[in-house]
Amino acid sequence: MGYKWIGAVLVVVGCGGFGFSLARETLRQEALLRGLLTSLELMENEIRCRLTPLPQLCRLAARGRNGALRSFFLSLGRDLEKGTASQAQQCVSNILEQQKDLPVPVRRVLKQMGASLGRFDLEGQLKGLRACQNACRRELGELERNRELRLRSYRTLGLCAGAALAVLLI
Amino acid sequence: MDCDWDSFLAVLPEWMRRDVDALGKHSLQELRLRLGTPPELVLSSGTWYLSRPAARQDIDFCVNLASQYSPWSVESTGEGYLPLAGGHRMGLCGKTIVKDGQVLGFRVLDSLCIRVARDIPGLAPKNAVDLGSILILGAPGWGKTTLLRCVARAVAEKEEVCVVDERQELFPRGFSRGRRMDVLSGCPKASGIPMVLRAMGPSYIAVDEITAREDAAALVHSSGCGVKLLATAHAAQKEDLRLRPCYRELLEQGIFQTVLLLTKDKSYRLERMEQWATNG
Numbered sequence: 001m002g003y004k005w006i007g008a009v010l011v012v013v014g015c016g017g018f019g020f021s022l023a024r025e026t027l028r029q030e031a032l033l034r035g036l037l038t039s040l041e042l043m044e045n046e047i048r049c050r051l052t053p054l055p056q057l058c059r060l061a062a063r064g065r066n067g068a069l070r071s072f073f074l075s076l077g078r079d080l081e082k083g084t085a086s087q088a089q090q091c092v093s094n095i096l097e098q099q100k101d102l103p104v105p106v107r108r109v110l111k112q113m114g115a116s117l118g119r120f121d122l123e124g125q126l127k128g129l130r131a132c133q134n135a136c137r138r139e140l141g142e143l144e145r146n147r148e149l150r151l152r153s154y155r156t157l158g159l160c161a162g163a164a165l166a167v168l169l170i
Numbered sequence: 171m172d173c174d175w176d177s178f179l180a181v182l183p184e185w186m187r188r189d190v191d192a193l194g195k196h197s198l199q200e201l202r203l204r205l206g207t208p209p210e211l212v213l214s215s216g217t218w219y220l221s222r223p224a225a226r227q228d229i230d231f232c233v234n235l236a237s238q239y240s241p242w243s244v245e246s247t248g249e250g251y252l253p254l255a256g257g258h259r260m261g262l263c264g265k266t267i268v269k270d271g272q273v274l275g276f277r278v279l280d281s282l283c284i285r286v287a288r289d290i291p292g293l294a295p296k297n298a299v300d301l302g303s304i305l306i307l308g309a310p311g312w313g314k315t316t317l318l319r320c321v322a323r324a325v326a327e328k329e330e331v332c333v334v335d336e337r338q339e340l341f342p343r344g345f346s347r348g349r350r351m352d353v354l355s356g357c358p359k360a361s362g363i364p365m366v367l368r369a370m371g372p373s374y375i376a377v378d379e380i381t382a383r384e385d386a387a388a389l390v391h392s393s394g395c396g397v398k399l400l401a402t403a404h405a406a407q408k409e410d411l412r413l414r415p416c417y418r419e420l421l422e423q424g425i426f427q428t429v430l431l432l433t434k435d436k437s438y439r440l441e442r443m444e445q446w447a448t449n450g
Contacts, residue, residue, distance in 0.1 A: 052240075053237070054239045083231070083234070086228070087234065118234060118239045120275025120277070121269075124274075
């Protein structure tokens, strides 16, 4: 009898944990997108004011960021400095392929950023970065819309699903 | 150092480096890449072609490495070239981006001409410091910049020389300078000449390739301030010089006392300006 209850508790905790981890992942995506937006704004200002070349720009963008985003920008700066591909876009794709821990919305914006880098005319380059910022804001807006409701749903659903499963199993 | 060869090789695609290094380390003058055709190596002894044709990604690779993937950060792309480390120069050709009549850059590149900067010491006339203001004339590729470098260095052993090195080709890092030489790099000549005149108190100002009226005007102004000049101009013969309005004023004002006339084989002939005046 005791084993049944222990099993039930474990099922509830497991499912609840899954719900909570989904909620945490959503918050992480938001934080990454906010960080990326800040980096893109910094890149635009640096290019506009100081015409900073991309490898240095990536190192600057990595500053103040942490985790996956920092590692992405540092790797990109390193690859651009070494000249590992014929286009900046290719360098971005190579790094995204290696770095699997970036969530899909962040990857989408980074891919767009890769496609916009390395233009000949300054105005075109700035426009490309602004378009990336807008894409980033859109993704962020999607996540922020009904955020509280969604986070609560993930947690509650996890716990409820666990409870339902436990009842069925008992 | 006679040539920063590693900086030249560094902007080439991997597959090309070994062959270019083996064939051209000591005698390459320029490397031409044209989309879909084998790269052409212009050596001092003749022309050589690599076997594999240049692809779009090879051209992109060269430009991106030369500009650190940031062609927009190099102002001279609008003028059709990229300065490379070591004083080399990458000429660009393809479909341009034009806005309000001004070339902003290139949409697509089809050809590159990468010129190797070599320092060949000992070319300057022995009495360079006694020749007054010197104008070096020659067609593209005849060695104007190389000769100007030698003349400036020779003069700088005895006099204060300020070099306004707009294209960063004259005295890149690693090339030996004269004892009394200051170099203003990457600055347009028309702005740089008055700057060094005010700030550095030179006896001589050296500039490469006078091509615009404002450059000529800045030279006339500095000459009026008692400074001697060392300069180069595109002209295969002296008659060419008289045809171009921007040089006419320089000639009329009698700013230069000596002309060094280069020939295709890179030798030169020294002529005094008075000779020109009397000969017409």
